[in-house]
Every structure is written in C-alpha cells, then in structure tokens.
Amino acid sequence: MTDSAAAGGGDPRATGTRSVAVGGDVSVAITGDGARVVMLPAEAVRWAKEVDAPPAAGNLPGSASGVFVGRQSELAELRRLLADQGEAAVTQVSGVRAVHGLGGIGKSTLALHYAHTYRRVYTLVWWINAASTEQIVTSLAALASRLCPQWAASAGVPERAAWALLWLQWHPGWLLVFDNVEDPADLRHYLGALPDGHHLATSRTATGWHTIAPTMPLGLLDAEAAVDLLCTLTFGAEHAPTSAQRRDAADLAADLGYLPLALEQAGAYLFETGTLLADYRQMLGRVMDAAAGGIDPERTIARIWHHTLTAIERRNPQAVTLLNAMAWLAPDAIPRTLLAPFCPDPLALGQALGAL
DSSP, rough: OOOOOOOTTOOOOOOTTOEEESSSSEEEEETTTTTTTEEEHHHHHHHHHHOOOOOOOEOOOOOSSSOOOSSSHHHHHHHHHHHHSSSEEEOOOOOOOOBBTTTTTHHHHHHHHHHHHHHSSSSEHHHHSSSHHHHHHHHHHHHHHOOOOHHHSSSSSHHHHHHHHHHHHHSOOOOEEEEESSSSGGHHHHHOOOOSSSSEOOOOOOSOOOTTTTTEEEEOHHHHHHHHHHHHHHTTTTTOOOOOHHHHHHHHHHTTTOOHHHHHHHHHHHHHOOOOOOHHHHHHSSOOETTTEEEEEHHHHHHHHHHHHHHHHHHOOOHHHHHHHHHSSSSOOOOHHHGGGGGHHHHHHHHHHHOO
C-alpha cells in the first residue's frame, strides 16, 4: 500500500500490504482483510494521537451466570502466555465434544474472568465479536465511538475502525479480546499491525493457530469445581449446601458430563423453580444418552432446554414465542421493535420478556 497522495515531501510513507501512514492532511489505514483503503481527516488523526482512554475503560459483556469457579491454573497459564508473548488463544481440548454452535466448555467465561481480574493492568480492555471479519471491524468501530464521539458520530464503520487501529498504535498497554474466532487467519492483520498490547482469542477451532498465536486448550471442569458451580447456581453463593445436597450435586454433575454450559443451564433452572437436585435428575432421566466418549452434549443440552422451555411456557406461553424468534437474531441488543409483531400489546410484551 502506498501513502496518501495528499502526503507530500517529508511526510511518512507506508510500505507493506497492510500498513498505516499518517500524513499532514490525511491518514491512510486499512481495515478487515486489507482490501479497502480508508482516508481519515487530519483532525481525526490528531484526536487518535491525543485522546486518552478513561481509567479502566472497556466494554466487557456481562457473564451469563456471574459465577466463576476452578480454572485457577488455567488463569495463571493464560497470564503467563500473555505476559511472555503478547497473544494467546483459548481453544477446545482435542477429543472433547462441545455442543456444535454453542461451545459450552467455558472458553469465553475464562477470557472474561481474565479480563476482569487484570482489568486495571491495562489502559483499555476491549471485547470484540470475532466470528467474522465484518464483526471484528464493527467491534473496532465501536471503540472509536466510545473514545472519540465528537468525530465518530458522523463517520462510517470503516472510518471508525481505521481510527481505532490508529488509536491502538499510538496508545500501548491495552487488551483486545477476540471472542469466538472462526478462522484464526482473520487475526493475522491485527496481531501484526498492533504489537503494543495483548491479544486474547477464544475459538472452538483448535487448528490453524501455529503461525498466529500460542494456544491453551481448555477441557471440562474437574469434578469438585463442577459441584461448586452447580451448588452456587442452585442455592446461591451465600448458602452452604449440606453434605446430602453436595452428593446430589455430584451425581447430577457427573450425569451432565462436567460440561459448564450444561451445569449453568441446570443450575439456573433449579434456582428459578426450586426443584430438588434429586428430582431434577429423575426428570432428566437417570441414564443419559451416551456416546462412545461419554455423554452426548447436544442431547444433554436439548433435554435440559426441553424442561426449561416447559417451565417458561407454564409461566407465560408468549415468552416461548419470543424465545423462538430471538433464536434467529443476533444475540446483541435486540431492539424491542423487532419483537413487537410477535406480541403487539406493549404490556404483554414486557410481561413475556420478564418471564424469560
């Protein structure tokens, strides 16, 4: 890529296929896969250099359950990898069957806990939906909107993403979390262009990382941590379970294969309905559908969801209709206006959403 035509004489020139040049009047940046050149006005370039992030700035999502147990050795290893090499990818342990399309092993949960634990070590922590190159660009564009709203409000997505890349180059010490990476190669440009911070990725894909980032395979929870998670979700953090309750939780955790997603779904159901652990085991079936390597995660989650949906339908039938509609939409910030056709009465819509 060459520099902008507006950059004359002594202005810096950008070389290489995916570099960034800053000239006197404009900056030229590349986003996504390098196919698009983005021109930034001089004022925006100046702000990228001069604007600082507020202390502990970030956009971390909420945790599904708000509970994190075990994984202390994995957390320490993740910190070591990032401190030593600047990038790391949390992937699936080879041989562990995760729920297709849902994950379920706890990769994002571990990344989120790391980000919260070390948040004040970084100048900025930014969570990026990395399922596609387009979503990466959109998440980066949101960073410009957060740090430079006076300019970003009138700028397009590619321009805001280019501004974010420029800001990250000027301001070291940040953490970028690329969540749910489908193709490791999508990160090659960002890791190469942004060397002055930490890159943490999560992915169900265990291959293709050898030239991108060191990996830390994540397996199932150990039995003790699985019981702790299930008891905390079922009874609340302030309640100490009895020996009998822990035994029942241990039996259920084993039935669920120590899969974090299954444990969280079951714990949420038990907490909301007040169902006894032993009764829930009986409801699910004492003999879980087995596969050659242990439980079948898809059937286990499907069985849990069947009982959960039945309970929701008893509470409010329209809530299930809304859930079915929401399942086809992106999980982030679904506008109520999109759900209104399924439940036209605003009061009924609010009640249905409240039942979820």
